[in-house]
Amino acid sequence: MIDSLTERQEQILRCLREVIAETGEAPTLAETARRVGLSSKSAVHDQLGRLHELGLVVRDDLHHRSCRLS
Numbered sequence: 001m002i003d004s005l006t007e008r009q010e011q012i013l014r015c016l017r018e019v020i021a022e023t024g025e026a027p028t029l030a031e032t033a034r035r036v037g038l039s040s041k042s043a044v045h046d047q048l049g050r051l052h053e054l055g056l057v058v059r060d061d062l063h064h065r066s067c068r069l070s
Helices: 005-025 031-037 041-053
Strands: none
Touching: 005 031, 005 041, 031 041
């Protein structure tokens, strides 16, 4: 499963791990986009959706910083 990740998905997953380790909470979509070099929050949203489908993150779309690592 992990072998099927794109480079961008790996970057986003790494970003999540780093920010959660540093701050104790997930980054916002804008923070994630900035850290991985994307200009679009929707691109991050799409990639997080794929990571969720793969079972690597858990998301609650009702909350601002709701992404957790599985």
